[in-house]
Amino acid sequence: MLSKNELKRLCRYKQDKYRKADGVFIVEGVKLCEELLKSDFEILTICAVKTWIDENACNIQAKFGRQNKWNKPTSIDDRVLLEVSQSELERLSLLTTPNKVWCLVARKQLQQPLSHKGLTLVLDGIKDPGNLGTIVRLADWYAVDSVICSEESVDIFNPKTVQSTMGSIFRVRVHYCKLTDYLQSLPKSLSIYASLVSDGNSLYSERLPEDAVLIIGSESHGVSPEVRRLVTRNITIPHFKPCKGAESLNAATACAILVSEFKRNTLR
Secondary structure, X not given: OOOHHHHHXXXXXXXXXXXXXXXXXXXXXXXXXXXXXXXXXXXXEEEEOHHHHXXXXXXXXXXXXXXXXXXXXXXXXHOOEEEOOHHHHHHHOOOOOOOOEEEEEEOOOOOOOOOOOOEEEEEEOOOOHHHHHHHHHHHHHOOOOEEEEEOOOOOOOOHHHHHHHOOHHHOOEEEEEOHHHHHHOOOOOOEEEEEEOOOOEEHHHOOOOOOEEEEEEEOOOEOOHHHHOOOXXXXXXXXXXXXXXXXXXXXXXXXXXHHHHHHHHHOO
């Protein structure tokens, strides 16, 4: 059971301002928390019902052994593993239907230098949390190690984004920066592609390189003009129903088609 102080302290993280101020984010649910235990992200607090703790005892011990953080608490509010009731979990949770476990995790900044090998995804102003989470999940599936986001893009640690990644957030490096500075720092030999709704070369007629940067624009405005000026080549997913058809594709859907085609070309 939680003390009143513990419950009050942890409940404040339902608000974004406290999560950002303390450099933390929330991970909830059986699937995501199992992925978290296998990751190198630092867990600050686990709140879980007894059945989940019993089922995951070995993984919990292994995780905190790797973190070197399985120490005796200095006070009741410093406990790392907290057994909670279902009603307490519901008070903490951001989900409509809380699911056994809630974790408070330290945000992690990208430390390693970015590689220019393979395909790198660049997201220009993606605002929808679900789209960003789905794109990170796509990157994980297609072995795209790095996703670069503009400073205006939605926070990768937004709770809806975290849920949408289905655990891929723990395996794909996501970095935020000023895109024009990043693109100008790239080797001149590296091809920079921008996905446009129209006014680009057909994706299916392109000979796509293995090493490249692919820019996906925002849901509303596409790739920004200042970023487009730094692009090597514009590409478009052909519209097979130009009359009375959809005006555009969802950003994550377009990303899936484009990344699939880039990867297919590397197999030729």
